Amino acid sequence: MEGSLNAVGYGLAAIGPGVGIGLIFAAYISGVARQPEARSTLQGIALLGFALVEALALLGFVLFFL
Amino acid sequence: MTAWVRVEESEGFAPPDARAFDLPPLFDSVEWLTKPALQIVLSVVIISAFFLLTTRRISVVPGRLQFAAEGVYGFVRNTIARDIIGSHDFRAFLPLLLTLFTFIYVNNVFGVIPLIQFPTMSHIAFPVVLAMVVWVVFNYVGIKRKGFVVYFKGVMFPPGVPGWVYVLLAPIELVSTIIIRPLTMAVRLFANMFAGHMLILVFMLGAEYMLIEGGAVLKAISVVPFALGIGITFFELLIQFLQAYVFVLLTALYIAGAISEEH
Numbered sequence: 001m002e003g004s005l006n007a008v009g010y011g012l013a014a015i016g017p018g019v020g021i022g023l024i025f026a027a028y029i030s031g032v033a034r035q036p037e038a039r040s041t042l043q044g045i046a047l048l049g050f051a052l053v054e055a056l057a058l059l060g061f062v063l064f065f066l
Numbered sequence: 067m068t069a070w071v072r073v074e075e076s077e078g079f080a081p082p083d084a085r086a087f088d089l090p091p092l093f094d095s096v097e098w099l100t101k102p103a104l105q106i107v108l109s110v111v112i113i114s115a116f117f118l119l120t121t122r123r124i125s126v127v128p129g130r131l132q133f134a135a136e137g138v139y140g141f142v143r144n145t146i147a148r149d150i151i152g153s154h155d156f157r158a159f160l161p162l163l164l165t166l167f168t169f170i171y172v173n174n175v176f177g178v179i180p181l182i183q184f185p186t187m188s189h190i191a192f193p194v195v196l197a198m199v200v201w202v203v204f205n206y207v208g209i210k211r212k213g214f215v216v217y218f219k220g221v222m223f224p225p226g227v228p229g230w231v232y233v234l235l236a237p238i239e240l241v242s243t244i245i246i247r248p249l250t251m252a253v254r255l256f257a258n259m260f261a262g263h264m265l266i267l268v269f270m271l272g273a274e275y276m277l278i279e280g281g282a283v284l285k286a287i288s289v290v291p292f293a294l295g296i297g298i299t300f301f302e303l304l305i306q307f308l309q310a311y312v313f314v315l316l317t318a319l320y321i322a323g324a325i326s327e328e329h
Binding site for chain 1: 254
């Protein structure tokens, strides 16, 4: 079997951001469920958190190519 | 640089790697004029033309074009600058924030516009320069507003922490403000655009290979990666907006942190 350990490493590194994004959207959904009128406020915060956490996964993706 | 298994000699599928981003000069004689460099100039022309044309005959009741320009301006002004920096100080930073937002957004959207299809910010040099500009601005306004000593005291010694923690906290805060902030800003934008473009490449080149080289079954299945590639492209549109938004939002947050009084 041939291949690169980079791929395995990236798979492991993606676990953390995966959990993080899950937590962010879980909090967002339960927040909207409790207070539907707060949706527009929460949406911005959730997307900001999503972009910040997703950057960690993408860092791994970029290092994968180096 | 070879990350995937590359099958150089045999006729197997060779997935795209980082070399897909090394674009040659457009003309052999002009070394520096590559496609991203041309796109930077193009984006400046587009943005200038947009704002000049839409605000040339400005009226109280906006026309359709003026409404579009006011929408962009109002978005940056109200939801980013005023909410974060505060209604007292935000006016001075509006030109910087609006320029950053439109510049990054147009350059990101180049990634999905047909015939261009290359996000300028996937070359790290461009985000690095933008992050350096932001770094200079927020440190400069902080030092100018509070003075050198008070500014760095505010950076290194945030209030409300027991005294002994400062042994750990002060160096961490200093490094995070001076080094980590600009680094993460530049790398976040770069990595998002790089990864997005690479994802589209992987799907589209894979589907093309299946369609052209594969047998009857593979030809039929190639519909799936084509559809996924198109889906990813629309997802990229969201990411491109989000990254421009996040970059400007963080700029505003850093400026607000630098000029706020108590912290």
